[in-house]
Structures are given as C-alpha cells and as structure tokens.
Amino acid sequence: MVSISVRDGRRPQRWAVLAAHTVPLLTLPSGLWRLALAAGVDVGIRPRPVVTLADSLSFVALSLLCEGLALLTLGLVRPWGERVPAWLPLLGGRRVTPFAAIVPAGLGALALAVVWAYAFRAFPDIGTIEFAGAGWHVLLVACYLPLLLWAPLLAAVTWAYFLRRCRY
Template sequence: MTAPLTETRTLSRPPRWAVFAAHAVPLVTLPSGIWRLFLAAGVDLGLRPYHAIGFGEATYIVGLSVVSEALALLTLGLVRPWGERVPRWIPVLGGRRVAPYAAIVPAAAGALALAVIWGYAFRGFPDFGTVTFAGPGWHVLLVACYLPLLLWAPLLAAVTWAYWRRRRAAGQV
C-alpha cells in the first residue's frame, strides 16, 4: 500500500532565509566552475606563464567543476522534500524517510571541510605567489570568480543548522 501524498510533508516549511541560502550555494560555486571550464578548454585567461592544458589535466579540471557543482546542488535537499523522504523513483530506497543524521552529518562535515579547505587555499589571497597575469583585469576576473567560494561553508552550515532545527522540532532527531 502506498502512503498518501500528505505523509511526504512531515515537517514545517524551512525558513525563507534557509531556502534563499540553499539556492545561493550553487550560485557561489558557479563562477569558479565556469572559470575552470574556460581554462580546461584552452582559453588563456591572462595567466603568465601560460602553458597548454593536456587532456588528463583538462579532464581533472572539468571533473572538479562538475563534482563541485553537484555537491553544491545537494544543499537544496536540506530545504526540499527529497531531503526528508527519498523520492519514489529511486530503486529500493524510494519513499523511505531520510534519517536526519544521514543528511546532517555529511552536510556539517562538508561545511567544516570547506571552511578548512578555503581557509587554507585563500590564506594569501589575493596574492597568487609565482602566478602572474597579463594585466590587472585578468587578476580581478580570477578574484571575482573565486571570492564567492568563501560563502559556501557558512551558507551550508546555516542551512544545515536550519534543517537540524526543523527535524528536531518534528521530534525526528
């Protein structure tokens, strides 16, 4: 017997700020991903010294961009019904309730990991060490594309906290 549609919404709606923050996460990762895709496609982007990207390196860069954006999109599950109940079209698990900590633990760990990664990667930002640019505009473009990544960890942490509060209020945590 299938559950009625009313059972799929077991929680109160997420706060508007959390929905906004969850939708912002894929947007803050997008500029750096686009920058990397241009780099993988062989566009110069003003880097000096410039060297052509090989197939293996281009594959890695494209993969990194795709995986980063996919992980960012998972944040939406913390404010959407599929973060509470597995969609029915998924084999074996479809229709089952998502255990709260199955979402909370990876999201919180991801927020912490992102804070550490970007804290380390941006420690000397916007100085790029031995990398130079053909002109200041190229430097500004790179900064503009990568600076939004600093918002990823705090946005994910805030949305995770809102998810935890909603699940706790529903007596599921």
C-alpha cells in the same frame, strides 16, 4: 514560492531556502573559469599554461564535482531531503533520517571551511602566478572569492534543517 510538501508539516524558513539556492550560484563562477581554462581559452595567465588532456579532464571533473556537491544543499530545503524520491530503486519513498543529512552536511561545511581557509591563506596574492594585466587577476579573484561563502551558508542551512527536523 513553490509549494513544498513536508512530512511533518514544517516548511523550511525562507532565508534557508534562499541560502540553499545561493550555494550552487557561488560555485558557478570558479567552475566556469576552470572550464574556460580546460577549453584552452586565454585567461590571462603568463606564460600561458600548457593544458594537457589530463589537466582538462581534471578541471572538468572538479567543476562538476563542486557544482554537484553545491546542489546537494538544496536537499536540506526540498522534500527529497526528507523522503527519498520514489523513483530511486530500493530506497524510494523511505524517510530520510535527519542525521543522515545533518552529519554529512555538517562535516561538509567543516571540510569546506578548512579547505578554503588553507587555499585562500594568501589570497588574493596568488604568489608565483603572473597575469597579462591586472584585470585578469581581478577576474580570477572575482571568480573564486564567492567560494568563501559556501561553508558558512551550508552550515546555516544545515542548522535550519536540524531545527526544523529535530525540534519538537
């Protein structure tokens, strides 16, 4: 394991480090599926959708946004989640107040739980979407199903961060 320098000498728990590193991997399959759709790759949807430039840009933006937000989970187990990296102007080197990380991460976990509960309410039955074959439907489900773990893993890592940073 990489040596982690922390302000108060308490290292993140191993399970929290593993969970934090898992989160970006959970968002990757759905992002790759959207990028394939944006690039015009046949993903088995019938009739084949017409993907405009605006659609492609929104798919790419959503994929980058999701992956970027997922990567922020790493801040809960890495030194930059406790002290702002020195190379950042104005804030570099300053201590991160625990609740400056805990509140957004906790709200993020709650928001993800609400979003995915709504988005997956009828999953894996996709409703009106027709597929060229059952394999394409399975692929879509396999790409999006891991997202259901994002909220609970983020909540667990946030709780571990809270215990590590706020418990004396």
